Amino acid sequence: MxxxxxxxxxxxxxxxxxxxxxxxxxxxxxxxxxxxxxxxxxxxxxxxxxxxxxxxxxxxxxxxxxxxxxxxxxxxxxxxxxxxxxxxxxxxxxxxxxxxxxxxxxxxxxxxxxxxxxxxxxxxxxxxxxxxxxxxxxxxxxxxxxxxxxxxxxxxxxxxxxxxxxxxxxxxxxxxxxxxxxxxxxxxxxxxxxxxxxxxxxxxxxxxxxxxxxxxxxxIRDLGGVTRISLPVAALTAEQARKLFPDAAVDATDDTLTVRTTEPAAVLAELAARDALRGLSVRGTTLEDVFLSLTGREYRA
Structure with missing residues (x-):
C-alpha cells in the first residue's frame, strides 16, 4: 500500500x-x-x-x-x-x-x-x-x-x-x-x-x-495481559489481599481495593469462596495501561 x-x-x-x-x-x-x-x-x-x-x-x-x-x-x-x-x-x-x-x-x-x-x-x-x-x-x-x-x-x-x-x-x-x-x-x-x-x-x-x-x-497483548479486579475495601482489606495473592499487585484507596494479576481465575475463585463478589468489577488490559507503562505516571506540566 x-x-x-x-x-x-x-x-x-x-x-x-x-x-x-x-x-x-x-x-x-x-x-x-x-x-x-x-x-x-x-x-x-x-x-x-x-x-x-x-x-x-x-x-x-x-x-x-x-x-x-x-x-x-x-x-x-x-x-x-x-x-x-x-x-x-x-x-x-x-x-x-x-x-x-x-x-x-x-x-x-x-x-x-x-x-x-x-x-x-x-x-x-x-x-x-x-x-x-x-x-x-x-x-x-x-x-x-x-x-x-x-x-x-x-x-x-x-x-x-x-x-x-x-x-x-x-x-x-x-x-x-x-x-x-x-x-x-x-x-x-x-x-x-x-x-x-x-x-x-x-x-x-x-x-x-x-x-x-x-x-x-x-x-495491549505485548504488555502481558494484566487484569484489574476492583472491590470495596469492606469486603477485603489490603493486608488480607496481599497475603491471599502474593504474586499480584494490590493497591487500596479509602473505599476501593484493586488487585492486578495475570491469574484472574484464581483470584476470582478465592473471592467467591469468601463471598466477596458484591460490588466487584473486572477490567482487562487497555491502551491506557500501555501508555502508562511506556511513559510513566509522573505529572507533566
Whole structure:
C-alpha cells in the first residue's frame, strides 16, 4: 500500500529543548493513525512539521508523494487541518464561517450546509462564532477542515471539550470518512479509549521520540495481559489481599481495593469462596495501561 506520509529522522529544537528528537513515521493511504503522548511529548510539533506549518531543523518529510513545503494549491485541496487552538473570522455566524472556508476551495454552499448538519450544528447555523460553546466551536473547526473532502485529514485533539454524546457522534463521522470514503486520518488525542476505538495503529511518543508504533491490540497483548479486579475495601482489606495473592499487585484507596494479576481465575475463585463478589468489577488490559507503562505516571506540566 502506498504511503500517505513518510517522516524520516525529523528533529526540532527550541534552545536546549528537543521538542522532536529523531521521529520516523510512515502512514499508509487509508490508514487511521493516532499519535499519543503526555503533555510536552512533541505530538503537536511533530504534526505541525508534517502539515508544513513548521520547518524541521533536519530530517525528511513527504506528504502525498511530495514535501509539505512550499505549499501548492493542489496540496492545499488534498489536505485538511484542524488545529489544537481554533481562530475564526470575527462577526461571522457558524454558517457564514464554514461557507467562507468552502468558498476558498470553490465548494458550493450546499456542501457547507451538509457538513453543519453532519456535525449537529444546524440549529447553531445563525449563531455568531464567538457565542458558540467550546464544544460547538470545536465541531465547527472540524467542519472547516473537512468541508472540501480532503484525502488526508490532520486532527489535533479533535474531541477535547466535547460532551460524551458529541464525542461519540464525531467518532461515527470520522469512521465514515475513513472506512467508507477512504480518507487517511492522523490525530493526536489524550483519550486512550478514542485511540483504541478508532485507530488502526498508534505511535506512543515521549520526550520527542517515538517509543512504539503498532496496532492497539498488539501493544495491549505485548504488555502481558494484566487484569484489574476492583472491590470495596469492606469486603477485603489490603493486608488480607496481599497475603491471599502474593504474586499480584494490590493497591487500596479509602473505599476501593484493586488487585492486578495475570491469574484472574484464581483470584476470582478465592473471592467467591469468601463471598466477596458484591460490588466487584473486572477490567482487562487497555491502551491506557500501555501508555502508562511506556511513559510513566509522573505529572507533566
Amino acid at each position: 502506498q504511503a500517505a506520509i513518510v517522516a524520516e529522522d525529523i528533529r526540532k529544537a527550541y534552545g536546549r529543548t528537543r521538542a522532536v528528537d529523531g521521529v520516523s513515521l510512515t502512514v499508509a493511504e487509508g490508514e487511521f493513525f493516532g499519535i499519543l503522548g503526555p503533555n510536552g511529548a512533541g505530538k503537536t510539533t511533530t504534526l505541525e512539521i508534517i502539515e508544513g506549518l513548521r520547518e524541521p531543523d533536519s530530517g525528511r518529510v513527504e506528504v502525498l508523494g511530495r514535501p509539505p513545503t512550499p505549499r501548492t494549491r493542489e496540496m492545499l485541496r488534498r489536505v485538511g487541518v484542524q488545529l489544537q487552538g481554533s481562530t475564526f473570522f470575527e462577526r461571522l455566524t457558524a454558517r457564514e464561517q464554514i461557507r467562507t472556508f468552502a468558498a476558498l476551495y470553490r465548494i458550493p454552499n450546499r456542501r457547507a450546509d451538509e457538513v453543519l448538519e453532519l456535525l449537529g450544528l444546524t440549529d447553531k447555523a445563525d449563531t455568531l462564532t464567538e457565542r458558540l460553546s467550546g464544544g460547538q466551536a470545536q465541531r465547527l473547526s472540524i467542519g472547516c477542515a473537512i468541508v472540501h473532502s480532503p484525502d488526508l485529514l490532520f486532527l489535533d485533539e479533535p474531541t477535547a471539550g466535547l460532551d460524551p454524546q458529541a464525542r461519540r457522534n464525531l467518532w461515527d463521522v470520522l469512521r465514515d470518512l475513513n472506512a467508507r470514503e477512504g480518507r487517511t486520518i492522523v490525530l493526536t488525542t489524550h483519550y486512550m479509549d478514542e485511540a483504541e476505538e478508532l485507530c488502526h495503529r498508534v505511535a506512543v511518543m515521549d520526550a520527542g521520540k517515538v517509543l512504539r508504533a503498532d496496532p492497539p491490540a498488539t501493544l
